[in-house]
Structure formats: C-alpha cells, structure tokens
Amino acid sequence: MISLTEENYLKALFNLANHAGEVNVNELSKQLDIKMPTVTSMMKKLAGKKLVYYESYKPLRLTEKGKREASLVIRKHRLTEMFLAEKMGFGWEEVHDIAEQVEHVQSAAFFDKINELLGFPKLDPHGAPIPDKNGKLAWVAYDKLSDCHVGETVRVSAVVHTSSEFLKFLNNREIKLGTRIKIKSIESFDSSMVISYDNRPAETLSHAVCERLLVEKKV
Amino acid sequence: MISLTEENYLKALFNLANHAGEVNVNELSKQLDIKMPTVTSMMKKLAGKKLVYYESYKPLRLTEKGKREASLVIRKHRLTEMFLAEKMGFGWEEVHDIAEQVEHVQSAAFFDKINELLGFPKLDPHGAPIPDKNGKLAWVAYDKLSDCHVGETVRVSAVVHTSSEFLKFLNNREIKLGTRIKIKSIESFDSSMVISYDNRPAETLSHAVCERLLVEKKV
DNA sequence: CTAAGATGTTAGAATAATCTAACAAAATAT
DNA sequence: ATATTTTGTTAGATTATTCTAACATCTTAG
DSSP states (O other), X not given: XXXXXXXXXXXXXXXXXXXXXXXXXXXXXXXXXOOHHXXXXXXXXXXXXXXXXXXXXXOEEEOHHHHHHHHHHHHHHHHHHHHHHHTTOOOTTTHHHHHHHHTTOOOHHHHHHHHHHTTSOSBOTTSXXXXXXXXXXXXXXXXXXXXXXXXXXXXXXXXXXXXXXXHHHHHHTTOOTTOEEEEEEEOTTTOOEEEEETTOOOEEEOHHHHHHEEEESOO | OOOXXXXXXXXXXXXXXXXXXXXXXXHHHHHHTOOHHHHHHXXXXXXXXXXXXXXXXSOEEEOHHHHHHHHHHHHHHHHHHHHHHHTTOOOTTTHHHHHHHHTTOXXXXXXXXXXXXXXXXXXXXXXXXXXXXXXXXXXXXXXXXXXXXXXXXXXXXXXXXXXXXXXXXXXXXXXXXXXXXXXXXXXXXXXXXXXXXXXXXXXXXXXXXXXXXXXXXXO
C-alpha cells in the first residue's frame, strides 16, 4: 500500500524528472516544501519499496514500478481536473487545488466513472496528457512560445506550471487552449514578445509568460 | 484545524449520539474499529479543542462547537453521496464508501458547487437529511417499519445503517425510497412481516430488515 | 587547486495516531 | 451484597512523518 504522503512524493518526482529521469533531493525538497533530511529518509523508504533508486549523493530516479504508480496518481489528478472543469463548471485556474485532494481517493470505480462520463479524455484542462490505466503516458513534445520566431503563427496547446495566478492572467487576456497567436516582434533586451490573436490589439507577453505557453507550430 | 482523523471521531460521535446526546467510549471504539485507550486519548484531545465534553468514566458528549463541526462533515458526506447517485450514476449501495473519502476534501467551493448542481437537496440517497451550511440539521422523525401494524400502508422514506449488503438486498426486491408497503401479517415468533408492494406477490421481511426501513404512515 | 558555497546525510527529537498490558471503576448477576 | 464481567484509564511502546543541528560531500569561482 502506498500512503497519501508517499503518493505526493512519487507525483513530485515524476513531475520534476528531467530528460534523464533524474531529480535532486534539493529540488524535490523545494517542490514539496519539506526539508531535505525528511526527503532523504523518505527516499530510503521508497527505495525499500522498490519505487525509487536511491544512492547517497546521487540524483534520484523512479523505478519502473515507481513511474507506474506516479502515473496512476497523476491520472487520477488529471481526470479529476477534467471532471471539475467539464462537468462541474470550474475554471481551469480553480481545478488544481481541489484535484490535489480528490486524487487521493482510493476507488477505481470512482475514477472509472469520471473517465466514462468525460468520454475517455486524452488531455486535462491545461493540455497535459492523461496517463492510461496502466500508467502509460503519451507525451507530445510541444514548443515553448519563447522558442518561436517573429512572424510565426502558433496554436496554444498546453500551459506549464499552472499556478492559479498565471491562469488568471491568461483568463484576463482571454488566452486559452486553441488560441492562435501571431508573433509580431521580440524585444531582444528582455525577450518579451509582442503578439496578436483573436483580432485584438497587439499585446506584450513577458519571457516568463512565453516560457509557460506550449504551442504547436503546424496550425 | 481539524484533522481527517478528528473529523472521523466527530462524525461517529454525532451518528452514535442517543436522545441525550451521549455516547460511550466502548461504542465509539467499536464503531471506529479503534481500541478504547486510543479513543480515550483522542477524547482528551478533542476536549482540549472544546469539541467534546469529557470526564473520566462518564459518557461522551459533543459540545455545540463539536456538533456543528460534526454536522459540517456529515453535510459534506451526504452532499457527496447525493452527487454520486444523482449526477454520476452510482447506486445507493455504492455511494457511502466513496463519500467516506471525498468528505474530507477541504474546499468550500467544491461542496458549494455540488450543492448548486444538485439544486440544494434536503435529503441524501438514503433519505437522511443534509445539514445546512451552519451545521443545522432538520430532523424528521420517521417510524420504523417494525413498529407498524397489520393492515397499515406506509411509504418507505429512509433506510438506516446503510450497509452495502442491506441495500443490495433491497435492490434485489426493488424496494426503494417511495415504495408503498402494505403490511399483510406479522409472525409473532420472530416479528417478521409479510408485506406486499408494487403489485408483487407477498414477500416476507425479517425483523432485522423491518427495523432498518423508516416509513411514513400518512401516505 | 583550493576555499567558499551549495547540496546531501546523520543523529536525535517532536507530534499524531495507534497499539498492548496492566490496572481501576462501574454494572450486573446470582 | 459481593463476585464476575464489562467498561474505561494509565503507562509505555510503535509507526509515520516531520523537524533542527551538526557534519559530510560535491560543485564552483577565483
């Protein structure tokens, strides 16, 4: 059995994993707002359960079993987010905090029903893919808006680090998944972008914003 | 802040309270499947938070604050049950176990939304009243079917001690809230009742069943 | 290359919730 | 009314999760 606490560590490990699947103790500590010694001891515990590879002073890595379990928690989280948004009328900026709690419900029937009522969605309200029942995740590699060039027209496909503040910022500007953005110019000194979309007047987006907007170029 | 564990103790205290609002340590211990010494120490803790009146060797009683907090947990539980049954298609025999977990979600917005989507229901799927936002519960005193007499026709209004097994038993016989039951005869040796309803052939219900069916006589 | 700073571990303690064993009080049955 | 049973408490231990303080290792800037 995996405790609620352990589920949270697995989820954070999964979300922080870089290309090589590695996470530092320090990063994980900051992500979870839990002190490093506590993280170290939990990693030893999870290693004992064959969920994490742990060696002193080495980066952390999930085992295959760990990845599967983490994905299943993320599945519950994203299905919940989608249900809250699609079936209950919550805004995409509201769903994360509630899903953070609902995801720990232990009832396959509950999440199966949500999945069914939603028509087996592939993406959550932030454009993130929903892992399947076996914990398999079909990752689509989007581009960051900040990596695009002047003159390109792109479609917003997902948002990263979906803090409520950031999403409210997007709401205020009516930027949502599917919005087609044209890059008019890029300020070289701060990498901010002047863009236009939806027949609106030109708008400037800071680099911080552009890094969090994931887009597709082939519109 | 009231922990998930404390919420469970409060809920159990509320549900077990007799006419005088009293509960014994032993009853509570059995209800929660937690040993008596643990219950005693939790009662001291809750007494420290002014949620329970506790004196050695005396029955336990919730304070007004304790009753309010308990009612609010029960409110979340019953709203969840109703949502699961009405909006998600779960049977009344399935909703309790899921609601037992969802009830601990800390988000007023979540339960407000459920309440709204349900159209502010007054009763849960088992006929139990849903406390209001202030923890006030409008209790309706129904009769047990077992207290009714031969010849009476009554309407099933609620069920008590809603174990999944009992509810499946009722499902098999298509007895639900609203079913009108006529009492044909009562076996004096075991208090079982021969009843008829819905133009079906006569059916015999054991005393155990009749005690758990709450009915209204004025149909 | 080495000193400073960042990162990670060990040791020991704290809190919450639970348990068993032993004892104490209350209720019950003859 | 007293012995037995049931109920309740105390004491002490256990497990899970967290912390701080101190120490160890690794990385990096001169």
